Amino acid sequence: MLHPDPSRRRAVRGLLAAPAWAGVALGALGAGCANPSAVPAPAGAEPLRAPSLRVGDRWRYRLTDLYNGGTVGETAVEVVAVSPEIRLRVDPGQGRTVLEERYADPWTVIAETLYDAPMVFDAPMPVVPAGARTGQYLASRTRYRSEYSSQPLDWAQRLRVLGWERVAVPAGTFDALRIEKVIDYRHPDFFRYLPERVDTLWYSPEVGRWVRREWTGTYIPGSPVGRAGRAREERTRWALTGWQPAPR
Numbered sequence: 196m197l198h199p200d201p202s203r204r205r206a207v208r209g210l211l212a213a214p215a216w217a218g219v220a221l222g223a224l225g226a227g228c229a230n231p232s233a234v235p236a237p238a239g240a241e242p243l244r245a246p247s248l249r250v251g252d253r254w255r256y257r258l259t260d261l262y263n264g265g266t267v268g269e270t271a272v273e274v275v276a277v278s279p280e281i282r283l284r285v286d287p288g289q290g291r292t293v294l295e296e297r298y299a300d301p302w303t304v305i306a307e308t309l310y311d312a313p314m315v316f317d318a319p320m321p322v323v324p325a326g327a328r329t330g331q332y333l334a335s336r337t338r339y340r341s342e343y344s345s346q347p348l349d350w351a352q353r354l355r356v357l358g359w360e361r362v363a364v365p366a367g368t369f370d371a372l373r374i375e376k377v378i379d380y381r382h383p384d385f386f387r388y389l390p391e392r393v394d395t396l397w398y399s400p401e402v403g404r405w406v407r408r409e410w411t412g413t414y415i416p417g418s419p420v421g422r423a424g425r426a427r428e429e430r431t432r433w434a435l436t437g438w439q440p441a442p443r
Contacts (some may be wrong), residue, residue: 231360242326246403251441261430314339331356343383350380362397366435371397390414406435
C-alpha cells in the first residue's frame with residue numbers, strides 16, 4: 196500500500212530475453228535476502244480477520260532496489276482517520292512529498308501510492324481479500340486515475356492467496372500469509388505497451404499489515420511491433436523495520 200515519489204521513476208532497465216515475464220519476475224524478487232519458508236496456518240488464523248485500525252497506528256518500512264541491493268529510503272506510515280474512510284499519512288522522508296492513501300476498509304484500497312506514481316481507483320481494489328484463506332482466488336477490474344493522464348485508465352488484477360510463510364525482516368520474524376497479485380493495466384506513458392505487473396505481499400495478523408511487499412513488472416517499449424523482448428519496471432522491496440499500535 197505505500198509511497199513512491201514520482202522522481203524515482205526509472206529509465207528502462209533493459210530487455211528481458213524471455214517473453215514469459217511472470218516466472219522471471221517472481222523468481223527474481225527473492226534475490227538478495229533469505230527466502231521465506233512455508234509453515235502451517237497458525238491456529239485460528241483462517242479465515243483471516245480484518246484488523247481494527249486506530250488513529251495513531253504506525254509502521255515503518257525500508258525500501259530496497261532489488262536491481263542493485265541499495266537502500267532507496269525509509270517510509271513512515273500512520274493512520275490519521277478511520278471514518279468514513281481509512282486514511283494513511285505516507286511520509287517517504289528525505290524532504291519528499293508526503294502522500295495520502297485511502298481505504299474503503301482495512302484491506303480495500305481507493306488511493307494507492309506503492310507503485311511508480313500515485314493512483315486513485317474508480318472502484319476500491321482488494322489488497323487482501325476479505326476472509327482470506329489459502330487457495331483463495333479473486334479477479335477484479337476497474338479504472339484508475341493518475342496525475343500523468345487526463346483520462347481514466349484500465350486496471351485488471353488477479354489475486355491468489357498462496358499460503359503461510361515465516362518471514363524475517365528488520366522488525367523481527369513473523370508468520371505471514373503470502374498473497375500475490377498479477378496486474379494487467381494501461382500505463383500513463385502510452386509508449387509502454389501491454390504493461391504487466393507482479394505485486395507480492397506477506398500479511399502478518401500480529402502487525403495488522405504486511406511486513407514485506409515486493410513489486411516489479413514489464414512492458415513492451417516504444418512500439419508493439421518488431422520487439423522480441425520486454426523492458427523491466429522497478430523492482431522494489433518494502434521490509435518492516437518497526438511498528439507501534441496506538442493505545443487501545
